[in-house]
Amino acid sequence: MARKYSRKASADVKRAMKKRKAGTLRSGRSKKKVTSRKQAIAIGLSEARAKGKKVPKKAAKKRKTSKKRKSAKKR
Secondary structure, three states: OOOOOOHHHHHHHHHHHHHHHHOOOEOOOOOOEOOOHHHHHHHHHHHHHHOOOOOOOOOOOOOOOOHHHHHHHHO
């Protein structure tokens, strides 16, 4: 079976994790310090995607219906 992620993409994630551990990894526009492991991985993967490396697409967000709408439709 073929790899889902390329080795270069894994290297980008590894670099992001090391930066997080050193306390120098910053997030998006706000430039807040990243402390979450999951967020560090997400940053590494998004950078790999931007560089055009082999990384699967982001999972589609699931849509939630509000309770108010459901009760309004029943009437």
